[in-house]
Amino acid sequence: MAPVACEFAIPSRPKAISKESPLSKKPVYTLVDELPNKGLTIMSLKALDFAVPGAWNNLTGFVNTIKEVTGETDEALIKEIGDRAITLYNDKSEGYQKALWLYQTVDSASSALGTGMIANKATENISFLGLINKLTPKPEKAQSFDLTVKLVVELVAFCQINGIPGDSIGDFLGAVKDYGGESLMRMAALVCYDGLVPLGPSFAEKGLETLKQSSASDLDHNKTFKGVKELIPGDRDKGKLAFITESFESVQDWMLGFVGDRGLTQDKVVTSLSKAVDLSQDKLEYLGAFLDVGTNYYEHTGVQTLTRRLVERAAAEV
Amino acid sequence: MMMPRLRRLCAAISQKAFLAIALSAILLVSTGCSALAPPESPSAQFEQTQAETSGRKAPDAVAKEAVKGSSLNDFFPRSVAGYSGYDVVAAQEKKGFAQFKVNEGGENVAMLSINDTISNPNAATKYESSTRKIQGSPALDIGNNGTGVLVGDRFQVKVQSRSDRFSAEDREAWLQKFDFKGLAKLNS
Numbered sequence: 001m002a003p004v005a006c007e008f009a010i011p012s013r014p015k016a017i018s019k020e021s022p023l024s025k026k027p028v029y030t031l032v033d034e035l036p037n038k039g040l041t042i043m044s045l046k047a048l049d050f051a052v053p054g055a056w057n058n059l060t061g062f063v064n065t066i067k068e069v070t071g072e073t074d075e076a077l078i079k080e081i082g083d084r085a086i087t088l089y090n091d092k093s094e095g096y097q098k099a100l101w102l103y104q105t106v107d108s109a110s111s112a113l114g115t116g117m118i119a120n121k122a123t124e125n126i127s128f129l130g131l132i133n134k135l136t137p138k139p140e141k142a143q144s145f146d147l148t149v150k151l152v153v154e155l156v157a158f159c160q161i162n163g164i165p166g167d168s169i170g171d172f173l174g175a176v177k178d179y180g181g182e183s184l185m186r187m188a189a190l191v192c193y194d195g196l197v198p199l200g201p202s203f204a205e206k207g208l209e210t211l212k213q214s215s216a217s218d219l220d221h222n223k224t225f226k227g228v229k230e231l232i233p234g235d236r237d238k239g240k241l242a243f244i245t246e247s248f249e250s251v252q253d254w255m256l257g258f259v260g261d262r263g264l265t266q267d268k269v270v271t272s273l274s275k276a277v278d279l280s281q282d283k284l285e286y287l288g289a290f291l292d293v294g295t296n297y298y299e300h301t302g303v304q305t306l307t308r309r310l311v312e313r314a315a316a317e318v
Numbered sequence: 319m320m321m322p323r324l325r326r327l328c329a330a331i332s333q334k335a336f337l338a339i340a341l342s343a344i345l346l347v348s349t350g351c352s353a354l355a356p357p358e359s360p361s362a363q364f365e366q367t368q369a370e371t372s373g374r375k376a377p378d379a380v381a382k383e384a385v386k387g388s389s390l391n392d393f394f395p396r397s398v399a400g401y402s403g404y405d406v407v408a409a410q411e412k413k414g415f416a417q418f419k420v421n422e423g424g425e426n427v428a429m430l431s432i433n434d435t436i437s438n439p440n441a442a443t444k445y446e447s448s449t450r451k452i453q454g455s456p457a458l459d460i461g462n463n464g465t466g467v468l469v470g471d472r473f474q475v476k477v478q479s480r481s482d483r484f485s486a487e488d489r490e491a492w493l494q495k496f497d498f499k500g501l502a503k504l505n506s
Contacts, residue, residue, distance in 0.1 A: 029361040063360040091379035162413040316431035
């Protein structure tokens with residue numbers, strides 16, 4: 001029950017963090033203030049409301065988040081909480097910036113296309129039909145790697161933000177069962193959009209099989225892994241592959257339970273999404289790539305999660 | 319033919335009318351402009367803090383002398399009599415800070431926390447205005463939803479409601495069950 005410090009060693013300063021995207025250099029309040037209220041990311045997340053009813057309400061705006069999380073209305077207290085949250089965020093050793101970097105990087109690195117398309121994505125106004133012609137379906141192996149790496153990123157980011165879990169994987173499993181709000185929505189999107197839709201109902205099995213049949217050098221050819229490997233625990237790529245495999249294997253049952261308990265199917269997810277984003281069934285094979293390029297749900301909900309945790313801590317400390 | 323006096327009067331009236339219209343127009347335009355100008359972001363109030371806490375010379379957010387977060391865990395209540403069905407779940411643990419959630423039926427109804435005020439002494443000085451005590455330590459209501467206690471002149475223990483179902487009386491009932499004596503010893 002009692003949390004203890006992270007046992008696995010997360011590299012203190014990844015080399016890649018010096019190449020932060022412009023977004024991560026912004027003040028935390030700007031990140032939250034600039035979260036969009038519309039666009040493909042929002043539409044695709046809202047399309048999953050049927051899977052996690054009422055869990056996510058797209059909370060945006062820094063002051064708004066403080067008010068919503070704490071229920072406080074006194075302006076002086078809100079200012080005090082905001083000041084402390086900013087101070088904590090700006091201290092790199094507190095881990096919040098690393099978590100943001102992970103969420104941002106795993107989203108952009110998993111994209112099937114280049115940075116030009118990612119830049120367009122920021123405008124959040126690409127139509128599905130306009131985009132579809134520029135996409136090619138992602139190979140199953142690459143998609144399986146993406147799924148497993150994204151899951152491990154969630155685990156590592158969780159540890160950075162919360163300071164727990166202790167022996168990492170076991171405590172993460174306990175924590176994920178208590179997930180709510182945007183964290184639960186992020187997991188729903190991971191399971192549905194990176195698992196169920198591109199890989200089918202046996203997505204968890206495929207992910208694990210891919211990991212077990214792969215060598216460290218296979219993994220190193222995966223863009224998503226390369227993007228975040230600096231912060232994945234484990235000695236060299238071989239150790240990191242072992243950590244990813246162990247983590248994914250441990251969370252596999254939770255994912256399958258999530259799908260089973262909610263009666264989720266590829267068909268239900270695609271039907272809900274197609275209503276939201278003008279999608280025709282004959283383009284289904286492109287859907288995974290479309291979601292990769294057209295959305296940044298990990299970053300979006302990741303910013304919301306770390307802000308919520310920051311505010312919870314700041315409100316407790318002032 | 320208009321009389322000269324009448325002509326002057328008409329001219330004076332039309333001058334005044336022109337001035338009134340012109341002034342109204344200026345007023346309208348300026349009001350319109352201010353209404354059209356983008357409102358200042360609610361986050362503008364944090365720009366100074368951002369400047370002071372970022373960059374190379376930024377101070378640490380947490381003092382080096384702050385206690386380990388794990389050393390605070392033992393002082394939290396895991397259950398309170400009269401609150402069956404409430405779960406206490408670990409939430410955050412960082413240097414100088416530990417926090418647990420109180421959930422009822424899966425819903426988060428309160429947050430329990432202990433922080434070492436050595437990192438932010440203002441959190442401790444506010445208790446100088448306290449007029450009541452919980453377990454012998456100065457206590458304060460903080461905002462709409464919080465109750466805090468300063469233990470051993472150093473550790474702030476807080477319970478914050480996250481649901482209307484968790485009242486100020488509930489907060490005090492939970493604060494009574496923290497181990498303040500053990501916590502105070504950390505400061506020795």
